[in-house]
Amino acid sequence: MKRFADLHLRVPLKDPPKAESIIQKASELGYSLVGIPLSPHATREQISQLRHICSDAKVDFATRVNFSPRTPNELLQSLRRFRRKFEIVAVRCHTKDVARQAAKDRRVDLLQFSVTSLRKRFFDEAEAELASQALSSLELELAPILQLTSFSRVRLLSSLRREVATAERFKVPITISSGATDELLMRGPRDYAAVTTLFDLSMSSALRALSENPWVTVERNRKKLSPDYVAPGIHVVGRKTGA
Amino acid sequence: MLKREKKRYLALEVVSEQPLNEQIVLDAVQSSVHRLFGEYGASKANLKLIKFIPEKRQFVIRCSHKELEHVRAAIASTTAINGKTAAIHVIGVSGTLKALSKKTRNI
Numbered sequence: 001m002k003r004f005a006d007l008h009l010r011v012p013l014k015d016p017p018k019a020e021s022i023i024q025k026a027s028e029l030g031y032s033l034v035g036i037p038l039s040p041h042a043t044r045e046q047i048s049q050l051r052h053i054c055s056d057a058k059v060d061f062a063t064r065v066n067f068s069p070r071t072p073n074e075l076l077q078s079l080r081r082f083r084r085k086f087e088i089v090a091v092r093c094h095t096k097d098v099a100r101q102a103a104k105d106r107r108v109d110l111l112q113f114s115v116t117s118l119r120k121r122f123f124d125e126a127e128a129e130l131a132s133q134a135l136s137s138l139e140l141e142l143a144p145i146l147q148l149t150s151f152s153r154v155r156l157l158s159s160l161r162r163e164v165a166t167a168e169r170f171k172v173p174i175t176i177s178s179g180a181t182d183e184l185l186m187r188g189p190r191d192y193a194a195v196t197t198l199f200d201l202s203m204s205s206a207l208r209a210l211s212e213n214p215w216v217t218v219e220r221n222r223k224k225l226s227p228d229y230v231a232p233g234i235h236v237v238g239r240k241t242g243a
Numbered sequence: 244m245l246k247r248e249k250k251r252y253l254a255l256e257v258v259s260e261q262p263l264n265e266q267i268v269l270d271a272v273q274s275s276v277h278r279l280f281g282e283y284g285a286s287k288a289n290l291k292l293i294k295f296i297p298e299k300r301q302f303v304i305r306c307s308h309k310e311l312e313h314v315r316a317a318i319a320s321t322t323a324i325n326g327k328t329a330a331i332h333v334i335g336v337s338g339t340l341k342a343l344s345k346k347t348r349n350i
Binding site for chain 2: 029145146147183184185186187188190191192194195197198203
């Protein structure tokens with residue numbers, strides 16, 4: 001049985017009852033992992049409160065941070081400061097320089113592009129080649145597809161179709177997330193998979209983008225963040241206790 | 244001899260605060276299919292309302308099995324019914340009504 005994940009559930013942190021109902025809804029819809037974006041300066045209390053809500057709803061919780069840097073240097077600084085604090089790092093690329101830097105940096109997990117300004121979607125062949133070498137995933141949010149209407153949706157679907165084809169050609173993993181801010185924008189994983197057929201992603205690839213791909217990212221990062229991790233391929237298997 | 248067209252039955256649940264009736268929910272699904280796939284796509288989907296349970300806000304529709312993914316995409320992209328925000332969730336899909344009622348239990 002597939003374990004589905006929604007790595008971008010935009011829960012209102014200042015409204016715990018609403019946060020609880022959104023997380024509960026994710027559990028009812030069949031997700032076993034949710035990624036909730038937090039501020040880089042999120043406190044331990046906030047994180048433990050969310051962890052508690054998620055464990056009550058019987059879903060796994062992954063901490064996530066979204067960076068929107070204006071320059072590649074700003075991105076590097078943010079990564080240096082906050083990478084080890086979060087399980088998922090997503091970068092919203094507003095300029096081409098930032099997009100290229102994010103794609104080649106192995107510390108970046110997810111690449112996001114603007115859904116309103118299609119000229120700022122920089123996922124082309126060069127970007128895909130860099131991303132495939134650095135194991136970054138292309139993140140596609142589906143809430144905007146549900147919200148947009150007429151020509152703005154047509155243009156977005158056309159752009160997504162081109163990007164998905166490029167990602168598949170260069171073997172860049174695709175991660176599908178909801179980006180939902182409200183329960184009414186949340187859908188079940190199989191419904192989201194059906195929506196992706198609108199931009200020609202096959203059903204099997206869509207289900208992989210909702211299950212295996214996000215889980216691989218989270219498990220790889222959890223391994224790296226664990227105290228037993230030393231270097232790629234080296235980890236502590238046991239510790240001697242006592243004198 | 245022409246082959247009989249296969250069907251798929253979908254059990255759906257509406258999340259909305261407004262009062263609903265059969266016509267409103269079917270119109271919402273049909274207009275969503277029409278908006279995404281046009282008149283040609285809507286004609287191929289061959290939608291029909293089978294059952295409506297107002298107290299549970301659940302209903303069953305039938306569509307062509309070849310158009311199942313398109314119909315599902317259209318249902319998922321429904322964000323408003325009668326101009327008010329709403330969501331429709333697919334709670335089960337099956338080839339027969341009997342199997343669908345077994346799957347979803349309460350329909």
